[in-house]
Amino acid sequence: MRRIAVVGAGQAGLHLALGLQAAGYPVTLVAPRTPEQLRGGPVLSTQAMFGPALRIERAAGLDLWAAEAPAVREVGAVLAVPPGVRALEYTMTLDEPARSVDQRLKLAAWLELFTERGGRPEYRALDRAGLRELAERHELTVVAVGRGELAEVFARDERRSPHRQPQRTIACLYAHGVGSPGPVAEPRARMHAIPGVGELYLQPALTLSGPCSILLWEAVPGGPLDRFADRPTPAGQLARIRALLRTHLPWEAELWAAAEPTDPGAALFGAVTPTVRHPVARLAADCHVLGLGDALVVNDPIAGQGANSAARAAAWYLAAITERGAAPFDPGWMAETFERFWQQHARHTVDFTTAMLAPPDHLQAVFAAAATHPAVARRFANTYADPADHAAWLADPRTTAAYLAEVTG
Structure with a gap:
């Protein structure tokens, strides 16, 4: 069976590696963190996953938390205007429930599953030279790393990249004890938009210590919600969140009176420049690698497409690889594989996310x-x-x- 390497152990890379392993391929998986390091580290994302992506995971035998993770069927949406006034409200109902599982929990379990099935992950960091050495020993090397030196081996696609700088700064907090706005029968997500200022998303989720709430600030850079650049501790971030809620969304502030961060790694801050990259990187005359997931398409999380698109991409690549048979994994096939995925799905995530940002x-x-x-x-x-x-x-x-x-x- 043909030898394949997967570099990166996030939603896309691990999903693909486990799928290839289940199909009988010898897989070399290079991961930056062990399961123990993942569980003991900071949160990685908000990772809301909708029905179609969850079905892909379920079909692959990877939806391990369906009985534990809160199932979200409704989203309460509010358009707010200063100073803290509800201008418009509506309820959005999903045809299939959405779920969010802390990626520290999820990816650690998937890494352990890969090992239980006979895989031996290589826990190490790679630079460009190390990536080339790895690729020269495998028939196909897939890079599923969305930042740093390895992501930069893939050239930016100027025609498809809508922005040159971040459109939002992002602050995320996992919390216990967040209240509910009234007698809601099922877990319900909430989203608030303050035109010209930013957005607030709150979703029920499952973390290492059980059910929790994830709050995601999407702040217009330099605006009144952009207050976390110094990366405060989770407790410090919670204090600022309460102050911002009292000013901009006072009805939410009341629900955070008893909230506490879930753990010392419960806070996340950053900014994303929405970017599309070319799918094939040439490392040497006859040495090419194929990008996957965030290595090629990076969306702002405002539309919740990251983990969903990663699951779809992993399943798409798995099918393309198995259908390839004994034919070479040449650069033409690599480019075609991504282009078909772009036309089928990825372009729509970019267009939808761009529309939601403005x-x-x-x-x-x-x-x-x-x-x-x-x-x-x-x-x-x-x-x-x-x-x-x-x-x-x-x-x-x-x-x-x-x-x-x-x-x-």
Whole structure:
């Protein structure tokens, strides 16, 4: 069986490595952290996963937390205007429940599963020279690393990259003890948008210590929500969150009175420049590697596409590799594999995320219609689950207007 190397052990890399292993391929997996280091380290993301991506995990035997992770079927959305006024509200209902599992918990368990199945992960860091040495020993090397030197071996695709700098600064906190706004029968996510200022997302999740709430600030750089650049401790971040909520979203502030960080690694701060990179990197005359996941497509988390797109990409690559048979994994095949995935899925995540970062006028009309027409709110919710629907009704103002006229009369 052909030897394949996977560099990176995040959502995409581990999913692909486990899939190849299950298909009988000898897989060399290079991971930067051991399971123990993952569990004892800081949080990695917010990782909300919608129904289609969860089905992919389930089919691969990797959805290990379905009975424990809170199942989210509804999202309460609020458009707020200063000073802390609810201007518009609606409820979005998902056709299939979404779930979020702390990636420290998830990736550690997947690494252990890879070992239990006979794999021997190589826990080490690679530079460009090390990547070349690895690639020369394997028929195919897939790089699933979204930052640093290894991601930079893939050239930026200027035509497909919508931005040159971060559109938001991001602060994330995992917390216990966050209240619920009224008698909600099931776990419910909440999202708030303050035009020109930023967004707040709150989602139920499963972490190392059990069910929790994940808060994600998406702050316009330099704006009033951009207050975490000094990377405070989780306790310090919680104190600032409470102060910001009292000013901008006072109804949420009341729900955070008894909140506490889940653990010493519960806080995350950063900024993402949305970027698309070319899929093939040439390391030497006859040595090429293929990018996967965040190595090629980096989206701001505002639309929740990161982990979902990673699962889809891993499944897509797995199918392409197994269908290749004995044919060479040459650069042409690498480029075609990604291009087909781009056309099928990745381009829609980029377009949808770009629209959410700076909603055009016709998207504002969708928000307004969602407040009075549940069918509009439901379709908008399920565009997060399947961003390909963005092209069918949100990408063009005329298409959106026709849809809204049909639904609203």
